[in-house]
Amino acid sequence: MVSSVVRFENVGLRYGTGAEVLRDLSFALDRGSFHVLLGSSGAGKTSLLKLIYLAQRPTRGFISAFGEEVTGLPRDALPALRRRIGVVFQDFRLVPHLSAFDNVALPLRIAGRPEDEVRAHVEEMLEWVGLTDRMAARPAVLSGGEQQRVAVARAVIGRPDLLVADEPTGNIDAEMADRVLHLFQELNKLGTTIVIATHDVHLVSRLPGAQMLRLVAGSLSDPTGAVRHPPKPFRPLKMRP
Amino acid sequence: MRLSFIRAGQRNDFLPTGQGAGGGLVPWVIAIMTFLTALALAGGIALASAAGGVATDLGRTATVQILQANPERAAPQLRAVVEALRHEPGVAAVRQLSPAEMRRLLEPWLGAGNVTADLPIPAVVDVRLRPGADAVAIDRRLHSVAADARLDEHGRWLSPLLGLVQLLQWVAAAVVLLVTGAMVAVVALGVRSALVVYQPTIELLHLMGTEDAAIARVFQHRYLGYGLAGGLAGVACAFGVLIGIGLLVGRMGGGAIGTLGLPWHGWAALAVLPLAVALLAMVAARVSVGRALRAQL
Structure with a gap:
């Protein structure tokens, strides 16, 4: 039986007394599924992602994550759920005075992993994203693309149950974008549920088998029926030699 | 849950060292306040000791004169x-x-x-x-x-002096309390300032699943260090001043002033003052951070 990692029921969100930025969202992200969240700028993609990675509570409706109803969950119960989620933020959110190595190591250290294990995993991950020679560099001296790769490495290093990525390939070249997407696919094969938000419709074509979620003015449209009737698992990308 | 990166040294501490959020000034302010506290405390203890000694020596003595x-x-x-x-x-x-x-x-x-x-x-x-x-x-x-006999009880003329000494002791205690309160306020302001400056980092750590206690621990360790450094500096200065006063009093010779030395328990109280200041700073930081974090999601 496929269980839901995240489930939304009639969820709405407004900031302060403004109009609702998200309306009547009902969907489920199944374990091991791969989703691409599409929508134009201002459609509410980032707000929806915030709800998914538990940075925001909805103003109405119910959200469950990993089987826990989180809408009314006490805040001291949130960290355990958050540690199961990896996030690639659109603005990277690297800790400015920590090196690339220490930024990537954060999730493992928060989880209390031994330092030798942290070192081995972080070095391997930074090698994967092509930043072996930039381990000691701080974010201020990294290019936008390098920062994004550090952000991706940090999000996936703890092998999360749910990976949420906001425009994860926006600042990197095509070859590195393919590497990152391949990394996500490999993670997905290991059982991680993945949600990628993008306004780049071409990205969908590079992820065959991914389910598409389209946000239009805060509401979820499902013209293809992909959300209600998800396709079979996709064929992974072939790496360039 | 523990954060190994906090124990791993300053390199991995999410608060940068020696800069930002007024942190650099906090140990100096704590040092000044500890200095004032130490002087007030030493003054109070010395007065209590001197008054106690004089009262014991003179309060039970009397002179009978045949006029x-x-x-x-x-x-x-x-x-x-x-x-x-x-x-x-x-x-x-x-x-x-x-x-x-x-x-x-x-x-x-x-x-x-x-x-x-x-x-x-x-x-x-x-x-x-x-x-x-x-x-x-x-x-x-x-x-x-x-x-023609007249008994002159020494304690009778001593009581107004002892009353004054007691009043001065209360004043010293009030100064210690006020400075302690100000020190707590300084720590709370420093912590709040740091929380504002490092809000993006703290929010990120929250989103990655760091618990409030782990974040508070970073602040409490930092302020424990500030308190210890400031406390030691303040008490060291106070020691110097007190020793100087002691030498001057010694040169003036005996009499009532000669009894104004600090007893051993006074020196002991001053010796543990840096630790008390450090613990106070740590607890104040922990409470301030805890309150601020509880207001966040």
Whole structure:
């Protein structure tokens, strides 16, 4: 039986007394599924992602994550759920005075992993994203693309149950974008549920088998029926030699 | 849950070292406040000790004088007084001062060689009272056996001085409390300032699943260090000042001022003050961070 990692029921969100930025969202992200969240700028993609990675509570409706109803969950119960989620933020959110190595190591250290294990995993991950020679560099001296790769490495290093990525390939070249997407696919094969938000419709074509979620003015449209009737698992990308 | 990166050293601490959020000033402010606290504390303890010593030494002593210039009329009264005092239950010890002792006592006031044999000197008896002795009743009984006898209880003129000392002790305690309160406020302001400056990092750590206690631990360790550094500096300065005052008082010689030294428990209190300041700073930081974090999701 496929269980839901995240489930939304009639969820709405407004900031302060403004109009609702998200309306009547009902969907489920199944374990091991791969989703691409599409929508134009201002459609509410980032707000929806915030709800998914538990940075925001909805103003109405119910959200469950990993089987826990989180809408009314006490805040001291949130960290355990958050540690199961990896996030690639659109603005990277690297800790400015920590090196690339220490930024990537954060999730493992928060989880209390031994330092030798942290070192081995972080070095391997930074090698994967092509930043072996930039381990000691701080974010201020990294290019936008390098920062994004550090952000991706940090999000996936703890092998999360749910990976949420906001425009994860926006600042990197095509070859590195393919590497990152391949990394996500490999993670997905290991059982991680993945949600990628993008306004780049071409990205969908590079992820065959991914389910598409389209946000239009805060509401979820499902013209293809992909959300209600998800396709079979996709064929992974072939790496360039 | 623990954060190994906090223990791994400053390199991995999410708060940068030696900069930002007023953190650099906090140890200095703590040092100044500890210095003031140490002086107030030392002053209070020294006063209490001096007052206690003086009260113990003088409060239970009294002098009986025979106010009769004629030695022939004074002598029988003196004998009667000494005899009566020896039978008084409230008297612990009686000692008649010899003429030689009297001359030694008077010489500093009248000048050497001016205390001559024809100078009328009252006969004086040194009396040590037992605790709870009724000096007025003793005086009354002495009058009945010697009309010119007068008992002078030392504690009577000491009580206004002791009252003043007690008031000064309360003032010292109030200063310690006020400075302690100000120190807590400084720590709270420093923590709030740091929370504002590092809000993006703290929010990120929250989103990655860091618990409030782990974030608070970073702040409490940092402020424990600030408190220890500031406390040690402040107490070291206070030690210097107190030792200097002690040397000056020593040069001035004995008398009441000579009893104003700091007792051993005063030095001990000052020695543990940096630790107390560090713990106070740590707890204040922990409470401030905890309150601020609880307001976030």
